[in-house]
Amino acid sequence: MQTRIEFNPKQLTSARIARGMTMKDLAEKSGLSRQMISNYETGKTKPKAESLLSLISVLNFPRNFFSSDMPEVHSGAIYFRSQSAATKKVRDMQKERLKYLYQVFQILSKYVNFPEVNLPELVEKDVHNITEEDIALKASELREVWGIDSVSPINDIVKLAERNGIIISEANMSDKHLDAVSRWIVDRPFIMLTDNNESAVRRRFNIAHEIGHIILHNSVESIHDYSPQELKNIIEKQANMFASHFLLPSQAFEESLLSTSLEYYVDLKKYWKVSIQAMIFKTHFLGLINDDQRLYLNKKISWNKWRTKEPFDDDMKVEKPELLEKVYSMIVENNVLQRNELNTSFKIPRDEIEKIIGVSIMDFDNEEKQKPLLKLIK
Incomplete structure (x- = not known):
């Protein structure tokens, strides 16, 4: 039987880094010394309840995160x-x-x-x-x-x-x-x-x-x-x-490229759903335009101020991940786990969970409060 970890120093380091803070930043915001933060992260000392509450308040991570032991992720280059x-x-x-x-x-x-x-x-x-x-x-x-x-x-x-x-x-x-x-x-x-x-x-x-x-x-x-x-x-x-x-795909793209005018690339963008600049790169790569033609097109893009925002960028829907949201909803809606129990098991902050899953993780208490009250009219 494993003993319960009361405080895992690695988790404090993780939370601090995730929030973009240095030890000095965390020390100043929590009212603790930098040396004390260092001692906590190296495991030399464990924070007392009051100090841990200060860290939790600043980092906005749940208490069970700091007592958990998340598996180290070693395989594969990042x-x-x-x-x-x-x-x-x-x-x-x-x-x-x-x-x-x-x-x-x-x-x-x-x-x-x-x-x-x-x-x-x-x-x-x-x-x-x-x-x-x-x-x-x-x-x-x-x-x-x-x-x-x-x-x-x-x-x-x-x-x-x-x-x-x-x-x-x-x-x-x-x-x-x-x-x-x-x-x-x-x-x-x-x-x-x-x-x-x-x-x-x-x-x-x-x-x-x-x-x-x-x-x-x-x-x-x-x-x-x-x-x-x-x-x-x-x-x-x-x-x-x-x-x-x-x-x-090279052959299909080449066959679709009936013109190398900038105006034609604008129309072609709607078909391939690829940026004008990426299509110009591909055209040059295929040898369909030379260096001077590519330079000319890129200068026109700069002149039109399309480097960071191209035509149709506001019209094309940004694709969003959906799989994690669907799985989360399946578990909750089929009563495999109550929402609060599932949310707590993640052991990470609500804002992180909601962004990862892509859905609000409202708890049942809040849901009950938002349900309309039905009254029998006599």
């Missing part, structure tokens, strides 16, 4: 869909939330069977030996495995990935320099999307990019084994290439 300006602090915040996503998945999977992972054989090559032909082949194989023909646009990549065993969730944080994070955990891939209010086409490309990492880079044990130049010019470039091949 990939960040980020720009170079993304800070270590932001990446660390996202890494902790990926752990919380896995915790939610573990709880839900006790009661509901999730779709089995359905992917083509993973690439086991060293990243330096992965060729453009390898990438195109895997993109084509994924379409075949997922039942998509080689000529059609992908309708909803989020639903498609979820139906094939990939767990996707939004993170309870936003940062313009980091769009997503992904990794294999045990035997299943997970993708967590940063809440950046990105356009529909950017989100679709982000997810395709992360799926590229999942399939192409299974041999990578840690991204820290590679230099920043290797990450940007090899690993990230390969994931981008996979996304391009997956969303825009």
Whole structure:
């Protein structure tokens, strides 16, 4: 019989990092010394009840989080869909939330069977030996495995990935320099999307990019084994290439490209659901326009101020994860567990649960209060 953990120092570190705080920040906001925070996190001392309440108040994490022992997530390298300006602090915040996503998945999977992972054989090559032909082949194989023909646009990549065993969730944080994070955990891939209010086409490309990492880079044990130049010019470039091949199959895209005018790309965007800039990149990659033509089109994009917001970005619906919400609702609505009991079992803050699952986790007491009172009229 295991003894109950009264205070787990690792959990305090996790909560602090997830909230984007340094030890100094937490010390100042909780009224404790930095040395005391350090002692708590290293396990040298345990906080007294009053100190723990102060920490809970600042971090806004439930009490049972600090007494729990969440499993360490070791398997699989973590990939960040980020720009170079993304800070270590932001990446660390996202890494902790990926752990919380896995915790939610573990709880839900006790009661509901999730779709089995359905992917083509993973690439086991060293990243330096992965060729453009390898990438195109895997993109084509994924379409075949997922039942998509080689000529059609992908309708909803989020639903498609979820139906094939990939767990996707939004993170309870936003940062313009980091769009997503992904990794294999045990035997299943997970993708967590940063809440950046990105356009529909950017989100679709982000997810395709992360799926590229999942399939192409299974041999990578840690991204820290590679230099920043290797990450940007090899690993990230390969994931981008996979996304391009997956969303825009070369032959089908070429046949649809009846003109290379910017106006035609605007119309084509509605069909392929891919950004104008990504289609111009693909056109250049296929050798259908030269360097000067690509430069001219990109200058027109800048002139039109379309770098960050393109035509139809406001009209195209952003695809949202739905699988976790459906599973959560199945458990509650079929009375497998009461809502409060299920919510408490996650052992993470309400705001984190609601963002991960994508639904309000209102407790039964609040639901009862909101029910209309019916009176018999005589």
